[in-house]
Amino acid sequence: MATNGVLPRxxxxxxxxxxxxxxxxxxxxxxxVLAVDDSLIDRxxxxxxxxxxxxxxxxxxxxxxxLQFLGLDEEKSSSVVGLKVDLIITDYCxxxxxxxxxxKKIKESSTFREIPVVIMSSENVMARIDRCLxxxxxxxxxxxxxxxxxxxxxxxxxxREMKVKKEETTSTTNTNNSNNxxxxxxxxxxxxxxxxxxxxxxxxxxxxxxxxSLSSQSSPSPSPSPLTLSPSPSVVLSSSEPxxxxxxxxxxxxxxxxxxxx
Amino acid sequence: xxxxxxDRLRADMSRLLALLFHQGVLDEQFLQLQQLQDESSPNFxxxxxxxxxxxxxKLLRSLRGILMDREFSDYKKMGIHLNxxxxxxxxxxxxxxxxxxxxxxxxxxxxxxxxxxxxxELLEHEYCYLKNKLHEFFQxxxxxxxxxxxxxxxxx
Numbered sequence: 001m002a003t004n005g006v007l008p009r010x011x012x013x014x015x016x017x018x019x020x021x022x023x024x025x026x027x028x029x030x031x032x033v034l035a036v037d038d039s040l041i042d043r044x045x046x047x048x049x050x051x052x053x054x055x056x057x058x059x060x061x062x063x064x065x066x067l068q069f070l071g072l073d074e075e076k077s078s079s080v081v082g083l084k085v086d087l088i089i090t091d092y093c094x095x096x097x098x099x100x101x102x103x104k105k106i107k108e109s110s111t112f113r114e115i116p117v118v119i120m121s122s123e124n125v126m127a128r129i130d131r132c133l134x135x136x137x138x139x140x141x142x143x144x145x146x147x148x149x150x151x152x153x154x155x156x157x158x159x160r161e162m163k164v165k166k167e168e169t170t171s172t173t174n175t176n177n178s179n180n181x182x183x184x185x186x187x188x189x190x191x192x193x194x195x196x197x198x199x200x201x202x203x204x205x206x207x208x209x210x211x212x213s214l215s216s217q218s219s220p221s222p223s224p225s226p227l228t229l230s231p232s233p234s235v236v237l238s239s240s241e242p243x244x245x246x247x248x249x250x251x252x253x254x255x256x257x258x259x260x261x262x
Numbered sequence: 263x264x265x266x267x268x269d270r271l272r273a274d275m276s277r278l279l280a281l282l283f284h285q286g287v288l289d290e291q292f293l294q295l296q297q298l299q300d301e302s303s304p305n306f307x308x309x310x311x312x313x314x315x316x317x318x319x320k321l322l323r324s325l326r327g328i329l330m331d332r333e334f335s336d337y338k339k340m341g342i343h344l345n346x347x348x349x350x351x352x353x354x355x356x357x358x359x360x361x362x363x364x365x366x367x368x369x370x371x372x373x374x375x376x377x378x379x380x381x382x383e384l385l386e387h388e389y390c391y392l393k394n395k396l397h398e399f400f401q402x403x404x405x406x407x408x409x410x411x412x413x414x415x416x417x418x
Contacts, residue, residue, distance in 0.1 A: 039346065039350060039353070040311060040313055040317070041313055041317065041349075041353050041354065042348045042349065042350070042353050044309070044310050044313065045298070045310065045353055047304060048298045048303060049298065051300055052300075061405055093345065122345075122348065122349050122352060143349065143352060144291045144294070144352050144353045144355075145351065146291075146294050147294065147297065147298075176350075211378055216267070
């Protein structure tokens with residue numbers, strides 16, 4: 001059942017060292033995402049986020065393995081050519097090869113440079129974001145990754161023939177973004193929290209708007225989902241995030257949280 | 263009457279979660295994880311949280327080990343461990359634990375050993391509290407699933 005130049009053996013359900021192959025057969029319809037993250041927890045979460053969004057996922061734990069999977073690793077020659085990967089999503093901070101270095105290698109490859117690459121990072125460092133976008137990253141997601149993020153990036157994978165049109169809109173939104181970037185106070189590291197305040201009860205303003213943004217997400221109905229937030233007095237969710245739900249689907253830098261510390 | 267038991271347990275779960283949200287122990291990311299749980303992945307949250315417990319305890323041991331060395335504290339390595347701890351805590355919605363990691367990391371960047379020791383104790387305390395509460399949560403959930411699964415024959 002080899003379509004689009006993919007060799008059949010790759011689509012068999014196999015677990016190799018550091019690699020997890022998704023087990024569904026290649027029907028050519030579903031998008032296939034290569035997820036790269038050294039954190040096991042984050043791999044589990046991103047895998048689930050993508051699968052629930054009807055994507056096939058291959059999750060690897062390093063940039064090296066990602067390149068091997070694509071057949072780009074110089075040392076290990078791979079007989080596989082033309083893997084059908086529709087999107088690569090990678091963590092930025094990884095030991096060995098960073099997400100940025102992986103991004104560069106992919107963009108240097110004539111075979112794979114067209115594949116959209118999304119960078120994830122727990123830190124909203126402006127310089128880092130700019131560098132990644134300049135190197136050709138499609139988007140930059142600040143962790144933790146949510147369903148709304150996956151929903152947004154899925155749009156990059158569908159309609160690749162409309163890439164030119166997307167590039168035009170991206171360049172205009174990037175200009176808008178840089179205006180937004182300058183307005184925001186962003187910190188390189190979240191080290192302004194003193195020890196004494198770390199354990200005090202949260203005194204932030206209750207953000208009921210965050211509750212509404214949760215309920216407006218299009219997500220499958222969870223089976224054990226007993227939580228009703230309305231009765232509780234001050235439920236502190238992300239206290240400083242801009243609250244309109246639709247903005248979470250916007251361009252990369254809207255996803256930036258203003259502060260990472262609470 | 264078993265149906266009522268399931269409802270009561272569900273209410274208990276809601277109350278516990280609301281408390282943890284109110285205390286800032288958990289944040290919306292935990293809700294996000296719950297939304298990823300369904301019939302095809304019915305134990306997703308507890309699976310992820312168990313991985314988190316396992317990894318966190320290793321990290322806490324490593325951090326304590328580094329700080330107990332009075333000769334030399336490898337602050338760089340501590341920073342790496344803390345980044346990992348911060349990341350995983352953030353991914354499951356463990357807000358207070360994550361915040362302590364942030365403060366801890368600041369102390370380690372300043373090579374402040376006393377500050378690091380204080381932060382480690384606080385971190386262990388917060389982690390313990392989180393673990394106990396989440397255990398409680400999953401226990402109630404298990405009971406609720408069992409209670410909801412038992413039916414009187416005619417109700418099928």
